[in-house]
Amino acid sequence: MKKIIARNIAIVTAIFMITLSIMLITNYFQAKEVSPLQTQVVETLKQLNDQNADNPELQEQIRQLDLMARKAYFVGKDHLMRGVYLLIGMLVVFLVSVRIYFTGYKDIPDKEIDLIDEWAIKSEARKYVSILASGIATVAIAFVVFSMPFMQTSQNNNTEETGQQIAQNTNQETATKTVTPETNTEPEQVSEVTGEIEEATAEDKTPAQPEMKADVEKTESEDTQPTIKEDAEEKVETEVKKDEKSAEIISTHKITSNGFRGNHSNGYSEATNIPVKWDLETGTNIAWKTAIPLPGQSSPVISGNKVFITGANEQSRQLLCYDLITGKQLWSLAAANIAGSPSSVPETTPDTGLASSTVATNGNEVCAIFATGDIICANMQGKLLWSKNLGVPDNHYGYASSLLAYKNQVFIQYDNRNIHKIIALDTKTGNEVWSKDRTDKIAWSSPSMATVNNVPQLILMSDPSITAYNPETGEQIWRVECLTGEVGASACSYNNVVFGASEYAKMVAIDATNGAVLWESLDYLPEASSPVATASNVYLATSYGVVASFDTKTGALKKEHETNAEFYSSPMIVEGKIYLFANDGKAHVFSADDEFKLLDSFETGEKTFATPAFTDGRMVVRTEKSIYCVKENSNE
Structure with missing residues (x-):
């Protein structure tokens, strides 16, 4: 019974990890296509606001929409990180369940088998299952991390600093x-600061x-x-x-x-x-x-x-x-x-x-x-x-x-x-x-x-x-x-x-x-x-x-x-x-x-x-x- 429960938990968590990984990877490509703060949309709203300067109801709607967009961005950022933590947790549960399920299989059965082959087959199976689950989780986490705004900011900063360093070295x-002035015929007037x-x-x-x-x-x-x-x-x-x-x-x-x-x-x-x-x-x-x-x-x-x-x-x-x-x-x-x-x-x-x-x-x-x-x-x-x-x-x-x-x-x-x-x-x-x-x-x-x-x-x-x-x-x-x-x-x-x-x-x-x-x-x-x-x-x-x-x-x-x-x-x-x-x-x-x-x-x-x-x-x-x-x- 214990092994059956462990097997079922491993299957459910594997399905859950695959589904969550697909969602997080999809989010990565969406984040690449859309600016976090929806710059084009905001600019369009601003133009609409300029064209309707005498429409307070429209202006209020634009303000509320922009505020909701900003809040949604930061809420989404928090949800992404929670997704990563959840994925890591599920990976731990999966590995523990697999470990429990295969516990005891290393015992020698009451039949004539090639012990070396049997051990190798089961070890290979466990290895591939673990590698597959870990790989999916790692790829998902990597996509999430690289889609986060702070990673994009860091990359931009590194690029900018590198460019500045090159410019500094070549144009020192x-x-x-x-x-400064070539001449100064009269000194500045002296006075106290009060x-x-x-x-x-x-x-x-x-x-x-x-x-x-x-x-x-x-x-x-x-x-x-x-x-x-x-x-x-x-x-x-x-x-x-x-x-x-x-x-x-x-x-x-x-x-x-x-x-x-x-x-x-x-x-x-x-x-x-x-x-x-x-x-x-x-x-x-x-x-x-x-x-x-x-x-x-x-x-x-x-x-x-x-x-x-x-x-x-x-x-x-x-x-x-x-x-x-x-x-x-x-x-x-x-x-x-x-x-x-x-x-x-x-x-x-x-x-x-x-x-x-x-x-x-x-x-x-x-x-x-x-x-x-x-x-x-x-x-x-x-x-x-x-x-x-x-x-x-x-x-x-x-x-x-x-x-x-x-x-x-x-x-x-x-x-x-x-x-x-x-x-x-x-x-x-x-x-x-x-x-x-x-x-x-x-x-x-x-x-x-x-x-x-x-x-x-x-x-x-x-x-x-x-x-x-x-x-x-x-x-x-x-x-x-x-x-x-x-x-x-x-x-x-x-x-x-x-x-x-x-x-x-x-x-x-x-x-x-x-x-x-x-x-x-x-x-x-x-x-x-x-x-x-x-x-x-x-x-x-x-x-x-x-x-x-x-x-x-x-x-x-x-x-x-x-x-x-x-x-x-x-x-x-x-x-x-x-x-x-x-x-x-x-x-x-x-x-x-x-x-x-x-x-x-x-x-x-x-x-x-x-x-x-x-x-x-x-x-x-x-x-x-x-x-x-x-x-x-x-x-x-």
Whole structure:
């Protein structure tokens, strides 16, 4: 009876394995033919949405359909892995059943037989049965593994890294070229960095911000001339040739950009004298350009004469510091030997990577976070002050929320599948000042700071809410449930009003004094690019090429530009102009007024996903492969 049961179990599990294997192999070929996120279908829906902009019912159906498609993709991914585990389990059951069934057959029967032949026949049979079952299971598992998105991403990354390495080896001289002014007749003006609060008015100017004083340490640099140096063994960095006739420049720029989208992550800069035209190929208005040693999507940050970015791959995660005047890499700090850090990096998509989060600084300390959950903090000379792991984030795209600095605190929006928190750490020690658990779902947006009746509010966006916290205590001030789906854009604010928008959800204006919803709009919505507002207009850029302005009082669509581009970078308002980069690197400059004119647009030649940083007379741009500085008449 025992053998009969074992035989029947083996037969049933064999049939089950064959059927499941066929299904998994079929899934592999289907996955090859269809993009995981149904790109063509999404593009068709977007076109349909553009053609029916006045049909809110259709727009809502498109949003729900896209959201269901995204959810179905990730549910299907989970089901695939469960299928693999189930197949392995059935294989184990099959082998055990076969083993039980043939137990005892090695005993010599009561008849004359050739023992060697009998043993060989039965052993051969068992071997082929086991090989067949194992082979089917192995092939099925292999097809599943190679059809998974992370394997495709890994292969693409390997191919891209190989191509980059070949290009680097064959074009080392070009990659290390630095463009700097030939002469510099007058030194930069010396001034102290102090971010003072000014009360917001109804005029189109930068809104009031919470007080943050940053005593930025003075740095030294010298006038430089172009120089090219080739070094195949060292990492790519700018080499600066000293001009014997130049005088020493000691400059601390008044205007800083202490985090993602400028101070307090609101999309503004008080910088002046920023060119509206530049050319990387000819060097027109390019102060310098430097190749970066590690990939990353984080935006540049400026404090005094220092520029900060991050870069990361599977081997290294680094905080990098560059000289604002020359572009020379001053130092780098690796996130290494951190307790709790994972032994292998989490899976991320190419659009996100391991270094998407922008750093934050208060002028004395600079903090950086990576998709491993590691956060590090250094002083301005690159000395490590502290480091810790916040828990490895469970995130199917990769962790992307940027840091926000306020006084001696750094805020971390940590909305992942496994951890939902807002955390405030002391920048000097890394000690937790406060943290609050959140009920919101996974998000990729970043915190921002709004000034409401001269009092700061910490603003977070996610699914399903926009929430305001007291930055000193973490106490919730108000919460509005108004969003859905995958929230990647961040909020902005102006004149006591907070504006939040997310693709396939809506744009909402909230009275930050009481949390009341003022209006909602469904016309155009951003995917990753964050909006920026003035007294009369809210501006945003979409992933399908439309850049639009809305009335801040009513939410009515005022004007739109069709650019045939894709925008992940966020618009920045500087001197009454909007600077915006498309993913392909094309720069757009609009007027930040009711007319919302396109002043200029031109190709830069380098893919750009990050948001630029501004200081007086200079704009710093991080591209896919380099970082460069735009400055008026820099090539004269």
